Amino acid sequence: MKTFSIDDTIAAIATPLGEGGVGIVKISGPEARSILEQLFVPASAVRHPASLVHLAPRRLTFGHICDPRTGAMVDEVLAVYMPAPRSYTRQDVVEIQAHGGIVPLRQTLQLTLMSGARLAEPGEMTLRAFVNGRLDLAQAEAVLDVVQARTEAALRVATEQLEGKLSARVRSVRAQLVEVLAYLEASIDFVEDEIPSQDVIAPLRQVGHALQDILSTADRGLIYRQGIRAAIVGRPNVGKSSLLNALLRGERAIVTPIPGTTRDTLEETINIQGVPLVLVDTAGIRAETGDEVERIGVERSRAALDRADLALLVIDGSQPLTDADRSISALISRKPGLVVVNKNDLPQIELPTDLLPAVPRLSVSALMGEGIEALEEAVVGLVFGGAVTAADTPLVSNPRHQASLKRALDYVGAAEGGQLGGLSSDLVAIDVREAVDALGEITGETVSEDLLEAIFANFCIGK
Ligand SMILES: Nc1nc2c(ncn2[C@@H]2O[C@H](COP(=O)(O)OP(=O)(O)OP(=O)(O)O)[C@@H](O)[C@H]2O)c(=O)[nH]1
Ligand SMILES: [Mg+2]
Missing domain, CATH: 3.40.50.300 (P-loop containing nucleotide triphosphate hydrolases)
Structure with missing residues (x-):
């Protein structure tokens, strides 16, 4: 994933390689449908040639994957076309459910590549879901946690994160901080009597408590994960x-x-x-x-x-x-x-x-x-340090999120101390901005390409 191109069409085998009941080849991108049309011959088309490329969205269609060069049949499959934006990546997505054998799946994948798709990198489908706004970063990471969950408790933590529980909490805290930041920045530019004076300490304290609250279950969450x-x-x-x-x-x-x-x-x-x-x-x-x-x-x-x-x-x-x-x-x-x-x-x-x-x-x-x-x-x-309670599911289970929350908490503390100590607004604003950015790293509002690359590299191919 050297560059984050999201405009081309990618394909991958989405199921583990080996012998299985079914195996799935996934295609995502603008060419997904036309690639399928080149390779897929619906069973109905054999009887009624006119219906050759008619694929109803989100309906499984029975047919065959054939090599367009020779017409040779590769496998008997079910194919589904999910037009954008109602798909996992919010792009046009095609899934071909083939027999779960290594050779037919490889051949089917090969044909999609020949027809214009590029081999997907690990996590690239989920990256697209993130870039296209279907999932935020914490939710995208939760996808991996769901796949890798080793116990029911770990799965519960992951699914709640996927649903956006952590993201919602982090967003609301971040929004509060952004308000404080806006006030501080305004008071840099205007003389005092031009904007009404506002209490900064109380909201900073509130945010501090909220962050502590979110962090309080992190150790337990990390253990489950x-x-x-x-x-x-x-x-x-x-x-x-x-x-x-x-x-x-x-x-x-x-x-x-x-x-x-x-x-x-x-x-x-x-x-x-x-x-x-x-x-x-x-x-x-x-x-x-x-x-x-x-x-x-x-x-x-x-x-x-x-x-x-x-x-x-x-x-x-x-x-x-x-x-x-x-x-x-x-x-x-x-x-x-x-x-x-x-x-x-x-x-x-x-x-x-x-x-x-x-x-x-x-x-x-x-x-x-x-x-x-x-x-x-x-x-x-x-x-669990002695006290094991059947308390509710931990919000935080990822060391990256824990680190960002701690950093945000530190900066909020520094901002509060600065404000109490009579520091000028522009200096206090610097700390608040750092806290806002740290929280943005969790949901992905502020995130570098390097970090994205590191996160998605842990995914399996086809996810
Ligand atoms: N009576 C009794 N014998 C036990 C018990 N636990 C293990 N043993 C016996 O102790 C012997 C050694 O058991 P292991 O589990 O191989 O011991 P280990 O510590 O893994 O030994 P090493 O691999 O050689 O270091 C075996 O004959 C076991 O059946 C127990 O609770 N009661
Ligand atoms: Mg032994």
């Missing part, structure tokens, strides 16, 4: 892989009585109370390992721990604490974590109280599935 990485660590044979399996309710990792069974890290995602939790099973860490493969595994588990948001330290409750347990506990002391005392189906040996005294402890049996639900509760409690 991005998930949390939890590394399961501990010395060999304490039951890390068994714990992963217990949390997955399945047999994913290999479990044996032999210490050193897990040689490499293994990742699986589970959904606990709407939070996508990426569990990383690691090789047991011990001080000295002669085995080269195991040593590499141990290195990886240290790395996994570094990248994790939280650590689950597994201890074998039926065995006395070892030096290895202690050195691993030192590794996790800087992370939020839980001590999981495993094997509580066996006689237990009391843990010394000085082992990570500030970290919550849970007693479980990975083998029997005992205490696993309490562990899940504890993880969610940790993730």
Whole structure:
């Protein structure tokens, strides 16, 4: 997407490549209809040649895609033509629903390119929807979040953003700021008695509170959207892989009585109370390992721990604490974590109280599935900072939006401070303008081409 040309016609395979029930080729742009007419032979046209190119808008028409050069049939399809502006991109859009095989879809796409379409870049259809004003930027980003949602909670956050809930809040706050800005700029140009004096502090404070309010659920929103990485660590044979399996309710990792069974890290995602939790099973860490493969595994588990948001330290409750347990506990002391005392189906040996005294402890049996639900509760409690409420859906779930909101809040604070400190209107106006621009970045009123490119590059082709 080097340049934002939106006047040409683009085409892409919109469904994942592979064998499927159907596969869709999408075309958007002024030539969409004429391209379809070159390639598509409605079934009715075979019987009544006069109806050859008659396609009723938004009606599925059955027919065949044929190579216009040879007349050779490529696939049997349903085609639909959606004239502008009532389409996803607000341009003329054509969708060809073909059989979901790689070869017929590729050939159909190839024919559209031959007939004048250009291959669409990732996200280019949605970019057009944005440029043509059908979606604002936050809504366009929500499209990607809907596609990528890993839990129902994440999907709910994304669909509300797609509907424009966040955009509406941001717009109304921005409008308030624009009013303040207009007043400040007017008072630069006119002497005091020419415009009625207006309170600037109160609206700035109001905006500040509104921004704080929007931001207040952002941390939770980000968690729903991005998930949390939890590394399961501990010395060999304490039951890390068994714990992963217990949390997955399945047999994913290999479990044996032999210490050193897990040689490499293994990742699986589970959904606990709407939070996508990426569990990383690691090789047991011990001080000295002669085995080269195991040593590499141990290195990886240290790395996994570094990248994790939280650590689950597994201890074998039926065995006395070892030096290895202690050195691993030192590794996790800087992370939020839980001590999981495993094997509580066996006689237990009391843990010394000085082992990570500030970290919550849970007693479980990975083998029997005992205490696993309490562990899940504890993880969610940790993730949401203790207080998990079934409060309403977070408005903000995107780090980009969170950063812009924080920046806007900072500038509003600076403007308020400046105004209270008796700064001249033109200086206060500078801060207010920065805040207005920061909010405009969320919905896309003020946005650079670089940023657009970065955002839409994350989309899949055909979206
Ligand atoms: N009694 C009992 N045995 C368990 C429990 N959890 C795991 N085990 C047994 O402990 C042994 C080691 O379990 P793993 O899950 O492979 O342990 P690990 O920590 O992944 O071991 P490494 O991969 O070697 O580091 C196996 O024989 C398991 O059946 C438990 O809760 N109770
Ligand atoms: Mg293991």
